[in-house]
Amino acid sequence: xxxxxxxxxxxxxxxxxxxxxxxxxxxxxxxxxxxxxxxxxxxxxxxxxxxxxxxxxxxxxxxxxxxxxxxxxxxxxxxxxxxxxxxxxxxxxxxxxxxxxxxxxxxxxxxxxxxxxxxxxxxxxxxxxxxxxxxxxxxxxxxxxxxxxxxxxxxxxxxxxxxxxxxxxxxxxxxxxxxxxxxxxxxxxxxxxxxxxxxxxxxxxxxxxxxxxxxxxxxxxxxxxxxxxxxxxxxxxxxxxxxxxxxxxxxxxxxxxxxxxxxxxxxxxxxxxxxxxxxxxxxxxxxxxxxxxxxxxxxxxxxxxxxxxxxxxxxxxxxxxxxxxxxxxxxxxxxxxxxxxxxxxxxxxxxxxxxxxxxxxx
Numbered sequence: 001x002x003x004x005x006x007x008x009x010x011x012x013x014x015x016x017x018x019x020x021x022x023x024x025x026x027x028x029x030x031x032x033x034x035x036x037x038x039x040x041x042x043x044x045x046x047x048x049x050x051x052x053x054x055x056x057x058x059x060x061x062x063x064x065x066x067x068x069x070x071x072x073x074x075x076x077x078x079x080x081x082x083x084x085x086x087x088x089x090x091x092x093x094x095x096x097x098x099x100x101x102x103x104x105x106x107x108x109x110x111x112x113x114x115x116x117x118x119x120x121x122x123x124x125x126x127x128x129x130x131x132x133x134x135x136x137x138x139x140x141x142x143x144x145x146x147x148x149x150x151x152x153x154x155x156x157x158x159x160x161x162x163x164x165x166x167x168x169x170x171x172x173x174x175x176x177x178x179x180x181x182x183x184x185x186x187x188x189x190x191x192x193x194x195x196x197x198x199x200x201x202x203x204x205x206x207x208x209x210x211x212x213x214x215x216x217x218x219x220x221x222x223x224x225x226x227x228x229x230x231x232x233x234x235x236x237x238x239x240x241x242x243x244x245x246x247x248x249x250x251x252x253x254x255x256x257x258x259x260x261x262x263x264x265x266x267x268x269x270x271x272x273x274x275x276x277x278x279x280x281x282x283x284x285x286x287x288x289x290x291x292x293x294x295x296x297x298x299x300x301x302x303x304x305x306x307x308x309x310x311x312x313x314x315x316x317x318x319x320x321x322x323x324x325x326x327x328x329x330x331x332x333x334x335x336x337x338x339x340x341x342x343x344x345x346x347x348x349x350x351x352x353x354x355x356x357x358x359x360x361x362x
Contacts, residue, residue, distance in 0.1 A: 026149055026150045026151045026192075027149050027150075027192040027193060028145070028148040028149055028196070029192075030145070030178065030180055030196060030198070031180070032179070032180045033177060033178070033179055033180070034144075034177065034178040035175075035176070035177055036142050036143070036144060036176040036177060036178055036200075037142070037176070038140065038141075038142050038173045038174070038175065038176050038202075039140065039141050039142070040139055040140040040141075040172065040173065041135070041139045041140075042139075043139075044139075044172070045139040045140050045169070045170065045171055045172045045173075046170070046171055046172070047171065047172050047205055047206065047207045048171050048172075048204050048205065048206050048207065048212060048358065049206070049207050049358075050206055050207065050208050050210070050358060050359060050360050050361040051357065051358055051359065051360035051361065052357070052358055053334065053355060053356070053357055053358075054107050054108065054355070054356045054357070054358055055104070055105070055106045055107045055108075055353070055354070055355045055356075056106055056107065056108045056109075056110070056251060056253060056325060056353070056354055056355075056356065057101070057104055057106035057108075057109050057110065057351050057352065057353045057354075058110040058111075058112075058216070058253030058254055058255075058323060058324075058325055058351065058352050059097075059100075059109075059110070059111055059112070059323075059347070059349065059350075059351035059352070060111075060112040060113050060218065060254075060255040060323060060347060060348075060349035061093070061097050061111055061112070061113055061114065061126075061346070061347050061349075062113050062347040062348050062349060063085075063090075063113050063114065063115040063118070063120070063121045063126065063163065064085070064090040064093040064094050064097065064114075064115075064121065064124075064126055064347075065084075065085040065089070065090065065093065065121075065347075066085060066089045066090070066092065066093045066345065066346065066347070067309070067311065067344070067345045067346070067347070067348065068085070068089055069082040069085055069311060070082055070311050070312065070313060071083070071084075071311060072156045073156075074310065074311040074312060075312075076270075076273060078156075080311070083120065083156050083157075084119070084120040084121065084122070085121070087122050090121065090122070090124065093346055093347070094126070094129055094130065094133075096343075096345075096346045097130065097346060097347075098130060098133040098134060100339065100342070100343060100346070100351065101134060101137070102133075102134070102137070104339070104351070104353060105137060106353065107169070107170045107171065108167065108168070108169050108170070108171075108204075108214060109138065109166075109167070109168040109169070110165075110166075110167055110214075110216040110253040110254060111127075111130075111165070111166045111167075111168070111216075112165055112216070112217075112218040112254055112255045112349075113163055113218065113255075114126040114127045114130070114143075114163070114164050114165075114166050115162055115163055115164075116128075116145075116162040116163075116164060117160055117162045118159075118160055118161045118162045118163065119157060119158070119159030119160050119161070120157060120159075120161070123160075127141075127143055127164065127166050131168075134168070137168075137170065138168035138169060138170060139169075139170070140168070140169040140170075140171065140172060140173040141166060141167065141168045141169065141173070142166070142167050142173055142176035142200060142202050143164050143165065143166045143167070143200070144164060144165050144176075144178040144198055144200040145162060145163065145164045145165075145178075145196075145198075146163060146164065146165060146195055146196055146197050146198045146218060147161050147162070147163040147194075147195035147196065148161065148162050148163070148196075149161050149192075149193050152193050153193070154193075163195070165198070165200040165216045165217065165218065165254070166200075166216075167200055167202050167214060167216045169202070169204060169214075171204050172204060172205055173202050173203070173204055174203055174204070174205045174211075175202070175203040176200070176201065176202045176203070177200075177201045178198050178199070178200060178201075179198060179199040179201055179239070180196060180198050181196075181197040181198055181199060181217070181219070181228070181231075181232040181235055181236070182228040182231035182232055182235060183195075183196055183197065183228055184220055184222060184227050184228045185228070195220075197217065197218060197219055197220055197228075197232055198217070199215050199216070199217050199236065199239070199252075200215065200216040200217065201213065201214070201215050202214045202215075202216075206358075208361050208362075210248070210249075211248055212248075212249050212250070212251075212358065213243050213248050213249070213250040213251075214250070214251055214252075215236075215239075215250065215251070215252035215253075215254075216252070216253060216254050217236070217252065217253075217254040217255075217256070218254050218255040218256075218257070219232050219233070219254070219255070219256050219257050219258065220232060220257060221257035221274060222274060229257065229258065229280055230280045233256075233258075233280045233281065233283050233284060234283060236252070236284070237283050237284060237287065240252065240284075240287075240288065240326070240328075241287075243328065244328060244329075247330075248328075249328045249330045249331055249358060249359050250327070250328045251325060251326065251327040251328065251331060251356070252325070252326050252327075253323075253324065253325040253326075253352065254323065254324075255322055255323050255349060256281060256322060256323065256324055257274075257322055258275070258279050258280055258281040258322065259275050259279050259281070259320060259321065259322070260279065260281065260285075260292070260294050260297040260298055260321050260324075261279065261282070261285070261294040261297075261298055262294065262297075262298030263297065263298055263302075263320055263321060264276075264277050264279070265277075266298075267319065267320060271310075271319075281324075284326055285326075288326045288327065288328070288329065289326065289327060289329065289333065290324050290325065290326045290327075291324060291325040291326075291327075291333065291336040291352060291354045292305035292321060292324070292336065292338065292352070297321040302321075303318075304337075304338065304340070305321055305338050306318035306319060306320060306321055306338065306340075306350070307320075307321050307322055307323040307338055307349055307350045307352060308320045308321065308322045308323070308348060308349055308350070309344055309348050309349075309350065310348060311348050317344070318340065318344070318350060322349070323349055323350070323352050324352065325352055325354050327356060330359040331356050331357065331358060331359065332356060332357040333354060333355075333356055334354075334355040334356060334357060335354070335355050336352070336353065336354035336355070337352075337353055337354075338350050338351070338352055338353075339351045339353060
């Protein structure tokens, strides 16, 4: 081997090593299971009582972007003209999100797509901004990232990302965990920068010594074959089965990015691409009750249960259901709704709200 060739190969190895080190330093590799800090401000929050009523709301707030945009990722070919919202529009959305939450005052609030230190949302800490407006309602909270990187080399972003799940509670939270879900297949480089869907698990103590497990999530929204949503649902079902087997009451809410029974064929053919005709969500609804139920989301009054209003100029209103609450059969559903009347311009998702009765003491 000539001296020049040796120098060339050594130089290439050094460059490759430096590149790998740079990617490693810019990206995030969470553990499969992580214990999270729980924030509870004084005075101490009350403890749940067996048999009590509990109001729960889940809402994907779309990083407070509002509905004045068609973002690059909102179109199938990535041709949406907008990269990020203005600070003014985000401030207006923040006020509106806080208004709706204050009006509903759920006991447990499950939020998806809140940003922190992300270039597309002007580096805001959106959970902190929201908590400033809700500090008197929710003394306890936990949060978990599901996308994080100091730099994403996509021309539409070309900067940092930080997107998270947040659970806010009027009642004590004694423990929180981040549980990694299976991620979409990708090459070794792309995998470092892609979202990493997760379950945010919180345990709320009951006065009789038991616990209520509350889970918050946002699953993959990519097309069948390119996402790991089936594996994500399977992993979720296994965990819920464990809770059920131990007699622990639970509920889970979030943006599942999956259609209920009967909605696939109701969508225009051009809007079906990211969904499977046989929704992977059946693995959950086959076992556990959900809000909205299939009879509601695909029945005669289905318009009342639509939760997604795409950022698509050809769509004039909500056209599908993607957001749900599932709950243990030990828990009794009392009433539920999708709040549509005054939320259509706040986010591309609408809040799902339900009132439950916890299991009585044995």
